[in-house]
Amino acid sequence: MMKTAFLVASLWACSVSVAGAEPCPELLNYKMTKLRSSEQIDFCQAFQGKVILAVNTASNCGYTPQFKGLEALYQKYKDQGLVVVGFPSNDFNQEFSEAEKTANVCYINYGVTFPMLEKSQVKGAAANGFFQKLIKATGQAPAWNFHKYLIDRSGNSVAAFPSAVTPEQLDSKISALLSAK
Template sequence: MNKHIMPALFTMLALTVTAPVSSADTPTIASANSCPDILNYSARKLRSKEMINFCDKFTGKTLLVVNTASKCGFTPQFKQLEALYKKYQAQGLEIVGFPSDNFFQEHDDAEKTAEVCYLNYGVTFTMLETSEVRGSDANPFYKKLIEAADTSPKWNFYKYLVDKNGKFVEVYSSRTEPLDSELEEKIKQIL
């Protein structure tokens, strides 16, 4: 090989090997790993046109997911859910209510559902539009949640706890009140 070409070739090789890699060269890999699979879901907020992107809103948060109904004996749990949310929101707790008529206790009219949640109980945590939460018609988020928990809601106000890494932690029955000491202790442990 020509003795004049060799030094130029080594210089080019050295520049290529030592060239810094910009973080802009790898954004797809970083963003794909930052959102847990279970949070790859979007739904419309109750009585709103706003869409809630779970990855954007809940990544890195502890999540309490509740299937709700506004004509149920457990409906007063909204008050405790709101108190729990206000108590731990600053530490990273998010609560998501999924109104559902799977047990035939939800209004057909979103306006009436919203009235119960927002006016009667002062709910400020995220409430979504009515959807299915069990069976083959369950929304995609609940299908993943049910698979992770290995149990579907047996009634309204079943509570699923998901940690900030998107991993299922525990399920609580309708009879477990939101301010139950066992549930509250578990939330404090994983915040």
């Protein structure tokens, strides 16, 4: 009798937690491998409920110093729910072919601690699935490296910003999204 009551209570608790879980926004229904790793990031599990700044990056671009500003934003707001996600790409012929060299630029040269993903395409028919969704949502494909997409906590509202828009210029927009409930 005691075991049966415990089993029923356990099953009920599981069904309540599953029923109460927020469904994952379609945009975040994606997985990708981290840079220089075999670990995959499930965007729903890792990023749901957070404000996301997704950026296509390149190690040998005039905009590469933006890594410093991206990392500063991440450090300033990560505890409030911001995640910056870097997507290295050679679509504009400015990324190394070796993941180790890309990692050195990000982690050693710029001290990046936010998630960096494996090199992928971010424009055209061969763009990774996440960028295909971002392009569809905004009508804007990256025209160059360090194109930025800002996504609200619901994963539904997306805004795009060209490379010349610096991370510092996005500070007030990020702050407003983090404050919105």
